Amino acid sequence: MTGVKHMKWWGWGVEGVAFNHENKPAMAPFVKEAVGLDLTKPAIAPMAFEDLDVPASQLSDKLKSALTKAVGETYVITDDMDRVVHTYGKSLRDLLRIRNNVLPRVPDAIVYPADEDQVHAIVEAAVDADAVVIPFGGGSNISGSLEPRADEKRQVISLDMGRMNRVLEIDEESGLARIEAGVLGPDLEQQLNDKGWTIGHYPDSFTHSTLGGWVATRSSGMQSDKYGDIADICKGVRVVQPGTTTVVRPLPSTSTGPSIREMILGSEGRLGVITEVWAQVHRQPEQRVVHAYFFPSFTAGVEAMREIAESDASPSITRVSDARETAFSMATKKAGKGFGQYAEAGLMKFLQVRGWNLDEMCLSFIGYEGSKTHVSMNKAICDRIVKAHGGIGVGTGPGVLYDQKKFDTPYIRDFLLDRGAAGDVSETAAPWSKLIKVYNSGVAAVQKAYEELGTKGWIMCHLSHSYHAGACLYFTFAFVYDEETALEQYDVVKRAIQQSFVDNGGTLSHHHAVGTEHSPWLEQDISAGGVAMMSGLFQAVDSGENFNPGKIINEG
């Protein structure tokens, strides 16, 4: 046993944890209405692992022996379960393929290094054998960054960083922690919290993603408004490359340009194996609250967030759900929970009296962190702006709920998939002036795709991660799928929304990376010249294409 735990092979999270709707009385009627799905019907059970056709490992004795020499026998794994778990991430495409026994290429071995020297030994052995190395963190990626190329003829090694999971040191004066790249979110946060610190990085995938994965995919967390994206948090990094370790020392800022740090960020394993990160960490705040608000429309909410971004306030979270996501949130809350002292029915009546169209109503969260004075002063600024845009505060009840539920969303996808609806997410970022256009176009593109497919579907969205110049729009979509053509149906929907992003001034992804899922839009995002620069960089570091080839730059 390697001691490294993984998510279940067929879906999100760990065995035994699942979403269920029994305690959420509004959900079944809501889903019935939204996509026509009957949640009371029995779910489809995923196929048995034994029924998968897992291609045999092609690991040569020679490479196996070199890898064994590098990490020891216990940590070179060739069994089918581990190999399947390391084949894909957790995108809808991944889940559909694995549930349909689509496994054209599975890594030939999983190797678990204990330290940087062992990573070096693995890398040298792999390059000597002209094998492919794919670094693996928590396996939560949804952009196709982890899979071997289907037609890969060379041996494929999945390099699992799970044993390298320690906070090595905290520079308390500088607020910098040196951390091994394979640590999972909760483990990292526990080690930091024990000493009074936090990294403040909470992506939706937090429970099953790693620090190294965050850096390799340019991740962003829910509290990025305060703590920054991982690109801001990562101040130094160590990367194992053939024959060398590139070291970016922890520095607050530097004019040593073209930034090596920013080449590693988002490199998805193509520039080597990230072994250590110097991350910016913060003392745990004196106070931390998430307040909920309602806006009469999505446009009003977006405009308020823009004004907050321009103001002197510095909240930790700014989030506005559109009307559909608001309705979904209210439908998936547990019976009896919710708006605390505000009786929900009473609130709705109050808003109706004030002339609100409840179908357009949008739920919003604003988070505040810091000293009590800082929190109250920031809240005062935000409250005033919310009010000026017709919004109303409803206290901290829903915020507490949001905080508790925030990492559960991916489980819902599995739940729906078992019941006939395929869902996934697509997100982008754009300047404030283009956000509503990106929003409307995204919704329209997906609805048009549903029409073309002749299926009933759902799309909802929230704004999050505000910056001075713009924000992220995060879309969730789900549709009733056809067993035979589900992947093709997904492609139609996914292509439609991605194309609408780049056509309207958005990027291909704000925090889910490029991988293979988004690479068809790379050139439209960064121009042909940008692709040539990236390609030249990959070629210079990895002329043999041994490091996660096929990712980021589209191979058609």
Next chain:
Amino acid sequence: MTGVKHMKWWGWGVEGVAFNHENKPAMAPFVKEAVGLDLTKPAIAPMAFEDLDVPASQLSDKLKSALTKAVGETYVITDDMDRVVHTYGKSLRDLLRIRNNVLPRVPDAIVYPADEDQVHAIVEAAVDADAVVIPFGGGSNISGSLEPRADEKRQVISLDMGRMNRVLEIDEESGLARIEAGVLGPDLEQQLNDKGWTIGHYPDSFTHSTLGGWVATRSSGMQSDKYGDIADICKGVRVVQPGTTTVVRPLPSTSTGPSIREMILGSEGRLGVITEVWAQVHRQPEQRVVHAYFFPSFTAGVEAMREIAESDASPSITRVSDARETAFSMATKKAGKGFGQYAEAGLMKFLQVRGWNLDEMCLSFIGYEGSKTHVSMNKAICDRIVKAHGGIGVGTGPGVLYDQKKFDTPYIRDFLLDRGAAGDVSETAAPWSKLIKVYNSGVAAVQKAYEELGTKGWIMCHLSHSYHAGACLYFTFAFVYDEETALEQYDVVKRAIQQSFVDNGGTLSHHHAVGTEHSPWLEQDISAGGVAMMSGLFQAVDSGENFNPGKIINEG
């Protein structure tokens, strides 16, 4: 006439503007004491331009004709004055060389494009002729980023961006402005101010540096604590490369990794010609104040700035001069100006009574911007921290003075050079935990160098540009030089301080770029692997080495 103005060929700034000490009664005695220089002696006049040996232009008729076709006859200049002005930046090395008639290689022509199409035409003509293209902004660089290689056999074109100086549009909703790269600081700020906006970027070179230059060198301004470094401000960019224009669209954030934007930042012309920048701009603040403080020691001041960086306060400027810089500041103020309502003598007496050692006293500035409430709340936090570290506030008088004088410092260097003292600056950034060590080591290294040289010298320093994880230390040094060996003397001092930076955890430069001046320390800064990545990138974009070759990566 091209209509583009330049600094004088032999020094900083424009003809007719110079530093003088007549109205600063404390300066002459101070300089006498510090480095033994007699300011009352007549100054050395710079040599006459006519006495320079300017090598003849090697521009071929063919390339001249192609360039003329590209931009028109008026904008292809081969006269000696323009060529000399475009040979160097304004480092001490540059000034010493130009004053000593050291001009091994001077650009063969200066070309002034009016728009991006013309830049393309220049680039294509230059690459066709296998000529070298060196983009030129304001010419304020002090890292050797602008000079042709001394042994360059090919034709050299200095591509002056001075005609491309317009703010093209402001996206008011997003706080983003599209701006031509050749605009000088004051012109840019004027165009923005006229519409109620500011870029908030004020490097010391502000009056004579350009937006494109800031991006190409990863510049930082005095108010970076609020507005960010240029790397934060630059949200999109257009770069002309042979056969293509790389376009980084304006985006608040993106996960499209390795960041093309961050490859262009700090590229010093090696990846093509920056023609346009999408910059983050801000509404002019309701209030803007700079408060002065005194600390009993540099360590106390640095520790206070660290605590402010960790606090909820978000000042626009954090700056602490060491005791020597404090003494210098007080010696260079005009008679009768200074500490406003605080009679200086009275203040000093007060501090002495409180037990301060006035020789250790350090002047500090903290800037506040925003609404009146924001300013007063932030000031309250900072005041409390200053007080906890033994500091004392002395009002806004010195801050007003600082604001007025802030762009004058480079003139002092010319003034001293004319009078026998050679000075320049070196700056770095390091984590908070290492700052005092970097400070002490830097001072000791330079003092040891003076001893070795047997010359009398001065070194002073301030902390500025605070970040969560650390800050910048900015050293100014000056020594009485020997006419014959001044450059070698400078090398001894410069090498000593740069080596002490990288040896003690600092970067080779926080905001002055690498160029040729700092390239010997590149590998120690970013490791051999980092240099290989950078080199591979340059090679991929510019295999013919036509774009500012020899910069950033050390050629020995």
